[in-house]
């Protein structure tokens with residue numbers, strides 16, 4: 001059975017999708033079979049980030065409407081072996097029963113080692129839909145107070161559903177924190193009341209490659225952080241680099 005992890009953020013733009021795809025890439029490169037599930041209905045960012053965008057015809061909405069088989073809506077990544085994407089429906093006006101993804105993922109869970117679900121921003125119905133199947137959740141915030149406060153609200157919803165949650169601080173800029181311009185790691189944990197899973201540094205190249213659907217760049221500081229987090233999700237103990245301790 002796959003370990004199902006839902007990535008939540010509260011506020012959009014914290015880098016949730018980028019971080020999820022980076023961690024999924026690292027898990028797949030380590031030989032795990034990984035399915036990414038997009039629940040950001042209407043936006044379909046993951047099709048682009050993972051590079052499968054052009055080839056996508058079906059999504060999980062079609063599975064429930066019986067317009068395709070389950071396997072028809074699961075697309076292999078063009079760039080990385082063992083990595084698959086289940087895209088989100090494009091019709092954001094339609095509402096979905098909160099249990100449908102849970103029921104679907106239960107059926108296919110044994111085909112994967114990890115299923116990573118990209119929850120939508122905000123606290124609406126589709127957040128619940130994305131959290132229902134989760135064994136655990138990860139809150140992705142960036143280092144500003146708006147993101148931390150919104151993240152805390154999303155974390156509370158998660159906790160009210162009895163799902164354990166850990167924190168990733170993304171786009172972290174050491175200098176801005178040292179000068180007191182941005183909240184520290186301790187501040188982030190204090191505001192959100194969530195324990196730390198990892199820190200991903202700010203990385204300009206990441207932005208360009210992800211938004212163009214280009215192949216995954218390894219050996220950057222951000223992708224090294226994704227690799228460390230991927231190991232922690234597999235139960236390994238990996239220390240934070242010296243500068244963040």
Ligand SMILES: Nc1ncnc2c1ncn2[C@@H]1O[C@H](COP(=O)(O)OP(=O)(O)O)[C@@H](O)[C@H]1O
Nearest residue numbers: 012013014015016017018171201202203206207
């Ligand atoms: N660690 C990072 N360093 C620099 N830019 C980042 C980082 N993480 C994400 N970004 C950029 O931030 C923007 C928002 O990221 P995205 O993953 O779409 O956020 P979300 O899914 O939370 O809305 C994108 O342009 C992305 O490339």
Ligand SMILES: [Mg+2]
Nearest residue numbers: 016017040045
């Ligand atoms: Mg996103």
